[in-house]
Amino acid sequence: MNILMILTPKSEVIYLSTKMRVRDAMEVLKKARFNSVPLLDESGHYVGTVTEGDILWHLDQNGYEDSLDMRLKNVKRIRDYAPVSVDEEIDELIHKALGQNFIPILDDRKYFIGIVTRKNLISTYIKKVDDNKEEVVHKNEVLDNLYKRRSIRRFKEGITIPQEIIDEIVKVSLVTPTAMNRRPHEIMLVDDPQVIKTLSELHQRGGQFEKAPYLILILNDDEKEPNAYLANSNCSALLISLLLAVESFDNLGGFWVSTRYPEYNRKMLNAVGVPERFSLYGMVAFGVKGEHKPANEPLNPEKIHRNKW
Ligand SMILES: Cc1cc2nc3c(=O)[nH]c(=O)nc-3n(C[C@H](O)[C@H](O)[C@H](O)COP(=O)(O)O)c2cc1C
Structure with missing residues (x-):
């Protein structure tokens, strides 16, 4: 000025x-x-x-x-x-x-x-300080990303996502919070279509993610975190973080694949050689968006309580 x-x-x-x-x-x-x-x-x-x-x-x-x-x-x-x-x-x-x-x-x-x-x-x-504050409020990319995220289940075929972007996405798994900071999780990125097909056939809802070009398995080391509630919370925190990381790149999208039956899960893990001490707590299927969805209508604000119900 x-x-x-x-x-x-x-x-x-x-x-x-x-x-x-x-x-x-x-x-x-x-x-x-x-x-x-x-x-x-x-x-x-x-x-x-x-x-x-x-x-x-x-x-x-x-x-x-x-x-x-x-x-x-x-x-x-x-x-x-x-x-x-x-x-x-x-x-x-x-x-x-x-x-x-x-x-x-x-x-x-x-x-x-x-x-x-x-x-x-x-x-x-x-x-000047007030103007900057407004700028921060309006240019909050994290919140924008949260508000516009939708589950994308259709993907463009035959497009390889650059390795640097894949690296950025999977790196999120190294920084998400875990209960007592035990860091008991590991992930497996799968981008071999044949392996994805095999996993898809073994999954409880066969065929659901068969066409996804990329899949990330979210795994808990049951020896490091034996409590299933905490394992589930850790893995959920990681899973949504990965989905948001995917969404943060133009034209990429994905969806949450739940894995609620241990017997199906173990078969899937065996197919890709995951040791017995790991359990599967969910997966992220992602790729280049093959469908576009408008942002969700927010829930009724009355669902947000404060201090007393
Ligand atoms: C814990 C959890 C499990 C989910 N499991 C699946 C699933 O197995 N398959 C699927 O297609 N979507 C799954 N979803 C995605 C939800 O169906 C989706 O988030 C919801 O319908 C809202 O749509 P939106 O993500 O587009 O806002 C899951 C979501 C959550 C949070």
Whole structure:
């Protein structure tokens, strides 16, 4: 953002000039009710900052009567606020504003063109933070992904998903949460159509995922996590994470394949050599979308309870 956007222009700024007498400057300060104002020379260049304290000090040092007719250029100033060029970045101003009520702004020929007040600067920053917040809310890709996800059961045939994408998807299995962080799960990616066909025939609902180009088996190591509830929770957390990872890539989709009968499951696992200590808790079938579905209508919000039913 440009400094000009938050500049209080010279025409609206109360300033003093070096040729002014102290008595007139006191009047200006009294009316303006500012305790510090910019001081300009006759040609409009910024000279420094006059404060009420400077005037009081001057009166005290030189005697009241003698001081009043002296010119401001002869008044000793304690501290001049540092000016900034109009080309400066707004972010630079914030550091200066920590130590001064306003920042004098100069054009490229060093003429005073106005000030940026600390108040203006703070309001600008608050707005900037608010705008960023909105951006975060509106550009939340994780939530977008959750809201648009649907079960995709039809896939385009003969399209190989690039290996980097497959790697990204399966990597999700290495980071999902598990109860007590036991990390008892393992997965098996299957992309050999013949193996998928075999598994599909052995599955309780034969043929359901036969045409899926990719399948991921979600396995629990029953020695590491013997509790079936926790195993199921771990595997479900992993399964939905994988589905969402799939959905996060344009044109990829998939669906949850449940595996609720241990006897069918074991036959499937035997077919691909999975050791006995592993149980199958579900599968993800995925590929390039061969169907498109609109996002689901959300459930009735009354289903969301808070504190008490
Ligand atoms: C625990 C669980 C098991 C599921 N099992 C199967 C399944 O075996 N076969 C299938 O086609 N879809 C299965 N689904 C997908 C659901 O049928 C689907 O999520 C639901 O109908 C809502 O549709 P949507 O995913 O398009 O929103 C399962 C979903 C969950 C959560």
